[in-house]
Amino acid sequence: MNRPIRKAAVIGSGVMGSGIAAHLANCGIDCLLLDLAPTQLTADEAAKGLTLEHPAVRNRLAAGAIARLPKLKPAPLYDDDFAARITPGNIEDHLARIAEVDWVIEVIVEQLQAKQELLAQVERCWKPGTVVSTNTSGISVNEMSRHTGEAFRAHFLGTHFFNPARYMKLLELIPGSDTDPAIVERMKSLCEKQLGKTVVMAKDTPNFVANRIGTYGLLVTLQEMTDEGFAVEEIDAVTGPAMGRPKSATFRTLDLVGLDTFVHVANNVHAHVSDPEEQAVFDVPEVLKAMVERGWLGEKTGRGFYLKQKGADGRSEILSLNLKTMQYEAQRKVASVSLDAAKRAKGAGARCKALIEAGDRYSLLAWNILKKVLLYAAEKTGEIADSIHDIDEAMKWGFNWDLGPFELWDAIGLAKSVERMEAEGERVPAWVKDWIESGNGSFYQKRESGRFYAHHGLFRELTQPPEAISLRELKERNKVVRSNSGASLIDLGDGVACLEFHSPNNAIGADILQMIRHSLDEVRRGFEGLVIANQGKNFCVGANLMLLLMEAQDGEWDEIDGIIRLFQSTMYRLKRFEKPVVASPHRMTLGGGVEVCLPADQIVASAETYFGLVEVGVGLIPGGGGCKELALRASRSAPLPETDMQPYVNRAFETIGMAKVSTSGHDAIKLGLMRPGDRVVTNPDHAIHEAKQAVLRLAQAGYEPERESKLRVTGADGKAVLLTGAYAMRHGGYISDHDLKIAGKLAHVLSGGDAPAGTLVSEQYMLDLEREAFLSLCGEPKTQQRMQHMLTKGKALRN
Known part of the structure; x- marks a missing residue:
């Protein structure tokens, strides 16, 4: 068994x-x-x-x-x-x-x-x-x-x-x-x-949990659209992030799923439920049937509720379907007081509350959809799943909602919303009314001992397996050892601390670097070792680019030099720290985020970790030790003087120069950005636990920090090899003149400058080369243009 x-x-x-x-x-x-x-x-x-x-x-x-x-x-x-x-x-x-x-x-x-x-x-x-x-x-x-x-x-x-x-x-x-x-x-x-x-x-009922509620929600949205005459793009503007749902909202989601697949799922419920009212909701609208008959099935056939085509100017444009004429038309701009209010609110619950309370026609649309979904979820509790928590989890992870229906109900106000529902003639399940009459103002409750949820008339504790460590819950339990605006040091228990980034976008600035230094002092005094991890959307998308650009535009070169020196010296201290350090990155881990991980004794990454030194995309090269670390690995890959080191340096040059980003934690090992001894954890909820266990194993084995050793460089000869490849790419039109300039700086650093081939140099020597190259590129107008473009457009500029 x-x-x-x-x-x-x-x-x-x-x-x-x-x-x-x-x-x-x-x-x-x-x-x-x-x-x-x-x-x-x-x-x-x-x-x-x-x-x-x-x-x-x-x-x-x-x-x-x-x-x-x-x-x-x-x-x-x-x-x-x-x-x-x-x-x-x-x-x-x-x-x-x-x-x-x-x-x-x-x-x-x-x-x-x-x-x-x-x-x-x-x-x-x-x-x-x-x-x-x-x-x-x-x-x-x-x-x-x-x-x-x-x-x-x-x-x-x-x-x-x-x-x-x-x-x-x-x-x-x-x-x-x-x-x-x-x-x-x-x-x-x-x-x-x-x-x-x-x-x-889930229970053995038609379409189980997520598809049952999700399909219901999509169908009532279609009904509301038909009854009130809303356009496709209006529905998607309201039923996306404003309601705590994905950007694909309603109709982009249907196009992605495939209209034929959706119709099949709806028909399955229609055929297997006995309640006439419920059956009527799952009766597929004629417009959907017509679209399926025409083969307008969504993305897999090139058209559904949206059609992407080339405009008169040659640019791609996305048209939306007018369900009255069945013609594709240019999308109208959707704006309203309620949508603006939702944008200003922080958090999915607050956004949805602001949306439904603003009082315009989009507010009413959102409310009419939301109340039906909430009531349906409550009605099906016990029938499709035993608990409200299971239903919430199904909708969050199956349909990518930010909050499950019962979490969202709490956010908009349980008693107040039920009062409004009943005033509008809606039938509220008896258990919900009994719950409120018993003096409960929410379905979920936080207590000092944990989180609880409504279950059969009582609050039941929401238990998690020991592998699922929640930093948010630890902070609520006053486990923060030290904190500033950019990061916090949290006690994970068993003698292990966790450094959590929480700056905007987890971007690395002076506040995070200072907290790393403070954390090392705290761990030295009272812990066995340190985990570097967080549970934000992404681990870290790099350094504070806005600050760097402002300093460069103002010509504050001493300030930039000081920032880079602080970054480099902090990473050096991290690497030489006398107690074990384990980094646990997840999802987007780019630029400076990677450089924070590279000095760690071990990396325990989530499988979905997209790891890359991508600085060339903003006209720079890694400046926080990333070039030095990859050069060091190249040197160690060819430990004997007679071993040809050039292929390893070539690989590092290609990885950084092409801004390669891994498609997974496993791919990061393959790219050489993580080591074969680093680990990949499939369940992201378990990654911090596994990193903590790695720290304890290292500590119990009698941890000794890595001593500094010299690294061998390919020197001027190796640089010439790298530049030959770069010149060939420029001649072939694959890169621009500025790309070539960046490649030249990168080649200079990775090869150890103009030292003779085979020279043994210190890590500090390599850091100095890296910092000088980084500073010189910051002064380039085209690099500043690239930085500006990334900040305003969110994508790289090829100039």
Whole structure:
């Protein structure tokens, strides 16, 4: 029962099946990917003289799906090499091989009969103890397994991954009525710890949790739009970030999902619910049916509610569909008092509250949609999921809402909003009214001991696994050791402290650098070691570019020199600190954010970490030790004097010069920005815990800080090699004159300046070269133009 899952079989190699297989491979699970054996040869196969019996033909569907994985965007694999962990096959020849695996996942067409027939085949090859699950998005788990044996049903459940499987954090776990509870717990643990998912326990009801409420919300939005005559772009302006939802809002979301997929999901609920009022909501509007009939399915067909095309000036423009005329038209600009009020408010709850209270027609639109969704979520509590917390988690991680429906209800005011609903004739579920009448003003409550939520008339504590450390909760429990405007030092317990950045965008400025120094003093006095981590949207997108640009434009070169010296010396102290330091980056970790991680004894990165020294994008090179650290690694990669170091320096030059950013934590190791001994954690909620454990392991092993050693440089000869490549790129028109100037500065630093090849130099020597090059580039007008463009446009300027 407790055996680990090391091998899996995925049956069905379509977009979802191959995506699930890819994510299993990401997480170290070898996978057998099966599909149907083709009944016809392709022209290419026929030209090669192959027959239908040839293995290459019989495994074509699965093999083709695996071959496409490295080409897909967004990438389903953390590392393209992980595709080798997936073995193709076909159901007819290889289904018996499921006896070799620990977990079988069915991901075929969403048809009950087809799934029942496949499960009958699977059961004949099934080895007792093997977990079998279905990835259905809405078909009954109990109906699917109705004709299988009792032992098989005990090991069968639903595991509803959301697409794309790598990036969507929600996984709905749907036990059948006969599923062994121990199997459920085992799979919950596996999916959270190994696959990095947020698991929501769903009941075996149509479309489960997220799709049930999400589909309902989209349909009531369409109804409100039709009744009140709103345009597509008006609906999206209101139902996006202003309501605490993604920028894709309503109609961009439908275009992304695919209108045919959405109609299928809505029809599934319509066919399986008995309440006439609920059924009426899930009756697909005629306009959606018409769009599907025309093949206007969204992004996959090039048009849906929006159409992207070239305008008269040759630029791309996005038109919106007029649902009255069924013609695509230029989008109108949407502005209102309520939308402005929402923009000014801070936090998703405050934005939504401001929106619905502003009193204009968009306020009423938002309220009419919101109240129906809140009431529906309350009505379905207990039917689709046991707790309001499960429903909130499903909507946050399945539909990317900032707040779940019950969290949002608290934010707008529970009692006040219910009073308004009843005044407008809405039917409020009895349990909600009883809850308020019992003296409760919210569904969630914070106490000194933790967070609680409403459950069966009482507050139940919201428990988290020990691996899920919350810095916010630690701060609420007065665990802050020291703090300033840019960062805080927090006591994680067990003798480990955590340095958390919280400046705007976590940009590194003097406040963060000073707090790093203060943190080292505090850790020296009272802790075993230090974790550098935070739980912001991104770990750190670099240094404070605005401050740097202002100083450069004012010609304050001494100020810039002082900032860079402070950055370099702080990183040097971090690297030589007498106690272990572990960095735990996540998501965007760029420029100075990377330079903070490079001196750490170990990096424990979230799998979704996009790591890169990207300073060339703003006309600079790394100035906080990034160039020095990569040059040092190049030197250590070629430790013997007779070993050619140039290929390693070339690699560093290319990585920095092309502003390469990893597509994952694993890819950061492949790029050489992280070391082979650094770790990658799949579940981002567990990363700080794992970093803390890494600190404790290092401390318990008798930690000794790394001593400074000389590094060997390629010198003037090596610089010439790098410049030859840069000149070739300029001659070919791939880079500009200013790009070439930046490349020259970078080559000078990475090669150790004009020292003879093979010279041993100090780290400080390399830091001085780095700082001088950085300062000189700050003075370049074209670099300042690039910095200005990044700050105003949010993207790089190629000048």
